[in-house]
Amino acid sequence: MSGIAEVARRAGVSKSTASRALGGTGYVSDDTRLRVEAAAAEIGYVPSTNAVSLATGKTQNIGVVMPYLNRWFFAEVLEGIQEILLERGLDLTLYDAKPASPGRARIFGDFLARSRFDGLIAVGLEPDHHELEQLVRIGRPVVSVVGSGDATSIVEIDDDYAARRATDHLIALGHRRIAFLGGQTDRHWAQVDRRRFGGYEAAMQDAGLADSVRHIESDVTLPGGYAAAVDALSDTRNRCTAVVASCDEVAIGAIIAARRLGVQVPGQLSVIGIDDHEYAEMFSLTTLRQSPREQGRVAVDMLLAQIADPDEPRTAVRMKAKLIVRSSTAAIDPRVSATVIDGGLDIPSAAGA
Amino acid sequence: MSGIAEVARRAGVSKSTASRALGGTGYVSDDTRLRVEAAAAEIGYVPSTNAVSLATGKTQNIGVVMPYLNRWFFAEVLEGIQEILLERGLDLTLYDAKPASPGRARIFGDFLARSRFDGLIAVGLEPDHHELEQLVRIGRPVVSVVGSGDATSIVEIDDDYAARRATDHLIALGHRRIAFLGGQTDRHWAQVDRRRFGGYEAAMQDAGLADSVRHIESDVTLPGGYAAAVDALSDTRNRCTAVVASCDEVAIGAIIAARRLGVQVPGQLSVIGIDDHEYAEMFSLTTLRQSPREQGRVAVDMLLAQIADPDEPRTAVRMKAKLIVRSSTAAIDPRVSATVIDGGLDIPSAAGA
Numbered sequence: 001m002s003g004i005a006e007v008a009r010r011a012g013v014s015k016s017t018a019s020r021a022l023g024g025t026g027y028v029s030d031d032t033r034l035r036v037e038a039a040a041a042e043i044g045y046v047p048s049t050n051a052v053s054l055a056t057g058k059t060q061n062i063g064v065v066m067p068y069l070n071r072w073f074f075a076e077v078l079e080g081i082q083e084i085l086l087e088r089g090l091d092l093t094l095y096d097a098k099p100a101s102p103g104r105a106r107i108f109g110d111f112l113a114r115s116r117f118d119g120l121i122a123v124g125l126e127p128d129h130h131e132l133e134q135l136v137r138i139g140r141p142v143v144s145v146v147g148s149g150d151a152t153s154i155v156e157i158d159d160d161y162a163a164r165r166a167t168d169h170l171i172a173l174g175h176r177r178i179a180f181l182g183g184q185t186d187r188h189w190a191q192v193d194r195r196r197f198g199g200y201e202a203a204m205q206d207a208g209l210a211d212s213v214r215h216i217e218s219d220v221t222l223p224g225g226y227a228a229a230v231d232a233l234s235d236t237r238n239r240c241t242a243v244v245a246s247c248d249e250v251a252i253g254a255i256i257a258a259r260r261l262g263v264q265v266p267g268q269l270s271v272i273g274i275d276d277h278e279y280a281e282m283f284s285l286t287t288l289r290q291s292p293r294e295q296g297r298v299a300v301d302m303l304l305a306q307i308a309d310p311d312e313p314r315t316a317v318r319m320k321a322k323l324i325v326r327s328s329t330a331a332i333d334p335r336v337s338a339t340v341i342d343g344g345l346d347i348p349s350a351a352g353a
Numbered sequence: 354m355s356g357i358a359e360v361a362r363r364a365g366v367s368k369s370t371a372s373r374a375l376g377g378t379g380y381v382s383d384d385t386r387l388r389v390e391a392a393a394a395e396i397g398y399v400p401s402t403n404a405v406s407l408a409t410g411k412t413q414n415i416g417v418v419m420p421y422l423n424r425w426f427f428a429e430v431l432e433g434i435q436e437i438l439l440e441r442g443l444d445l446t447l448y449d450a451k452p453a454s455p456g457r458a459r460i461f462g463d464f465l466a467r468s469r470f471d472g473l474i475a476v477g478l479e480p481d482h483h484e485l486e487q488l489v490r491i492g493r494p495v496v497s498v499v500g501s502g503d504a505t506s507i508v509e510i511d512d513d514y515a516a517r518r519a520t521d522h523l524i525a526l527g528h529r530r531i532a533f534l535g536g537q538t539d540r541h542w543a544q545v546d547r548r549r550f551g552g553y554e555a556a557m558q559d560a561g562l563a564d565s566v567r568h569i570e571s572d573v574t575l576p577g578g579y580a581a582a583v584d585a586l587s588d589t590r591n592r593c594t595a596v597v598a599s600c601d602e603v604a605i606g607a608i609i610a611a612r613r614l615g616v617q618v619p620g621q622l623s624v625i626g627i628d629d630h631e632y633a634e635m636f637s638l639t640t641l642r643q644s645p646r647e648q649g650r651v652a653v654d655m656l657l658a659q660i661a662d663p664d665e666p667r668t669a670v671r672m673k674a675k676l677i678v679r680s681s682t683a684a685i686d687p688r689v690s691a692t693v694i695d696g697g698l699d700i701p702s703a704a705g706a
Contacts, residue, residue, distance in 0.1 A: 061446070061469075069422075069428045069431050069432050069435070070425065070428035070429060070432060070631075072423065075422045075423035075428060076423060078422050078447075078449075079422050079423060079449060082422070082447065082448075082449040082456075083449075083456065086449070086456040086459055086460070086464075087456075089459075089463065091446050091464070091469060092446065092447050092448075093414070093444050093445065093446050093447075094431075094435065094445050094446075094447045095435075095445075096431075096432060096435040096436075096439070103435075103436065103439040103440075106439055106442075107439070110442065111439075111444070116414075116444060222632060222635075223631065223632060223634070223635045226635055227635075256609070256635075259612055259613075260612075278423075278576065279575060279576060281576070282575075282576045282579055282580075282609075
C-alpha cells in the first residue's frame with residue numbers, strides 16, 4: 001500500500017477525506033488537515049495534481065489577471081491572494097493584462113479560454129464590453145477586486161465615501177480652494193479615479209463650493225503627481241491651499257513637488273491621499289487607509305466559496321476607508337487664505353536639494 | 354475532421370508541427386507559428402492543455418519563485434518574464450517565497466515537489482543549502498535571476514563592477530569621505546548587497562581610502578534609506594560628502610532625507626545609486642543603469658532552451674550596468690571638504706516641507 005491510501009491509513013481518515021485535505025478544496029477541519037499533511041510528509045507523498053485535475057475537473061489553480069504588476073496597490077493585492085492560496089495548497093497563475101496591449105488581447109482570446117484554473121480573480125481590470133463577455137463565457141467563477149461593474153462578485157473600497165471624507169476633512173480645516181489631483185479625462189481615466197473625483201465634487205457641492213471645483217490632471221503615479229504639482233504650484237496667482245490626491249502615490253509626488261518649490265506643507269499647502277501607502281508614514285501623509293492585502297484575502301475566500309458551490313449568490317463587499325490624520329494637513333492659515341499668494345518661486349531645472 | 358488535425362491541414366503542416374507551434378515549446382519558425390495560430394483562430398481551436406500535459410509531460414507552464422512582489426526590481430523582472438511567456442503561449446505560475454516565512458517552507462516542500470511546470474525561474478531567491486538541494490531534486494531546468502550561486506544558469510548584473518564604478522565616479526569628483534548606505538550585517542544581508550559593498554570597499558582601497566570605508570546600515574528600501582540617512586546626516590561633525598547607495602530606492606530615501614535636513618544635493622552631499630529606478634529621473638539621480646525587465650526576458654530564453662534540450666550547458670550572463678550621470682553628484686566643493694561641517698540642523702519630528 002502506498003500513495004493516498006497509505007496517507008489515509010496513517011492519518012486515520014478515509015481516502016476521500018485525505019484527498020480533500022491535500023487538495024485544498026472542500027471542507028476538512030484544520031485538525032484533520034494537519035494530521036493528513038503530517039502523514040503525507042512522513043512517507044514523502046505528493047499528490048499527482050495533473051491526474052487529479054483530469055479526474056475531477058479541478059485544477060487546484062487560481063488565475064489572477066491584473067493590468068499592472070509594479071504598482072503598490074496591485075502588488076499588495078497579489079501578496080494577499082498568494083498568502084491564502086499558499087495556506088490552501090493552491091497554485092496561482094498570473095496574467096498581466098495591460099490596457100490596450102497585444103498581450104491583453106491574447107490573454108482574453110487564448111489564455112482565459114484555455115481555463116487552466118478553477119476560478120479567476122480580476123484585479124482593477126475594468127474589462128470592456130467584449131472582454132466581459134469573454135470572462136463570462138469561460139464558465140468559471142470570477143471575483144473582481146475593484147471595478148468590473150455588476151457582472152461578478154466584487155471586493156473594493158467605497159471610493160465615493162473615501163474621496164468625500166478626504167474633501168470634508170479639508171473643508172473642516174477651513175480650506176476653500178481645494179483641488180483634485182490625478183487622472184486624465186482625455187486619456188485612460190480609470191473608473192476608480194472617476195469615482196473618487198465624483199466624491200470630491202459632491203463634497204464640494206454640498207459645502208457650497210461648486211465654483212471652486214478644480215481638476216489638476218496627472219498620471220496616477222508618483223512622478224505624475226510630482227510633474228503636475230510642480231506645474232500647478234508654480235502658478236502663484238491661482239494656487240490652491242489644499243489638494244485631494246486620487247491616491248497616495250500622487251499625493252506624495254505633490255509633497256515632493258511642494259518641498260522642491262519651497263511651498264510649506266502643511267503651512268501653505270495641505271495634501272491628503274487615499275491608500276495609506278508604505279511611504280505614507282515617511283511623508284507624514286494624512287490619508288484614507290485601505291488594505292489591498294485584505295481585499296486580496298477576502299477575494300480568495302469569496303472565490304473558493306463559489307467554486308465549492310456554484311449556486312453561491314454574487315456578493316459585493318465595499319469596505320470603508322479610515323481617515324488617518326498625520327501632519328500633511330492643517331487648519332488654513334488665515335493670512336494665506338485671505339490674499340493671493342505671491343511667492344517668487346524658482347522652477348527647478350533638474351538637480352538638487 | 355476537427356481539432357489539431359484540422360488546424361494542421363489548414364496551415365499546411367504536420368499535426369506534430371501544429372502541436373509544437375501551439376504548445377510554445379520546441380522549435381517552430383515564426384512564419385509557421387503565425388500560420389498555425391491563424392488556422393487555430395479560424396476554427397476557434399484551443400488546445401486542451403491538461404490532456405497534452407499528461408501525454409507529453411509538458412505542462413506549458415513556467416514557475417517563477419521570488420521573495421518579494423512589491424519591489425521595483427522584482428516587479429520589473431516579472432513583467433519581462435510575463436511578456437515573453439505571453440508571446441510564447443505559456444502560463445506563469447507564481448510562488449512568493451519570503452525569507453524565513455512558513456509559506457516559503459511550504460513552497461519548497463510541497464509546491465515545487467509537485468512540479469506543475471516545465472521549468473523554474475528563481476528571482477533573487479538566495480536559497481540556503483537545503484533549499485538548493487530541493488531545487489535540484491525536482492529535476493526540472495532552473496534559471497536564476499540574481500544570485501543562487503553556481504548551481505543553476507544565471508542572469509544578473511556584475512555587482513562588483515557596478516559598485517566600483519559608482520565609487521570611482523565619486524572619487525574622480527574629488528570626494529574622500531564616501532560612505533556606503535544600505536544592508537544590515539547583523540540581519541538578513543542579501544548576497545547582492547554584500548557584493549556591492551565589496552565593490553565599494555575594493556574601489557576605496559585601490560584609491561588609498563581604506564581608512565575612510567564606512568557602512569551606514571539600513572533596510573534596503575526607500576523608507577529604510579531615508580531613516581538611516583536622517584540619522585547619519587544629522588551628525589554634522591562626522592558627515593560624509595558622498596554616498597554610494599546599495600540601490601536607487603535607498604539613494605532616493607537619502608536624497609529625501611537630505612532635503613528634509615536642508616543639506617544641499619549635490620552642493621553638500623553627492624548621492625549615487627544602482628538601478629535607474631522609475632523615480633530616478635524625477636530625483637535627478639546619478640546611477641548605474643540595469644534593466645531587470647531585460648534580465649527577465651533573457652532568463653526565459655535560457656530556460657526554454659534548456660527545456661528543449663536538457664543537455665544544454667549551464668550558462669551565466671553577467672551584464673554591465675552603465676553609468677548615467679544626472680545632477681545628484683558633483684565635484685566636491687573645496688570649502689566643504691576642507692573643514693568639518695557645522696550645520697545646526699533641525700531633525701524633523703514628523704510633518705512638513
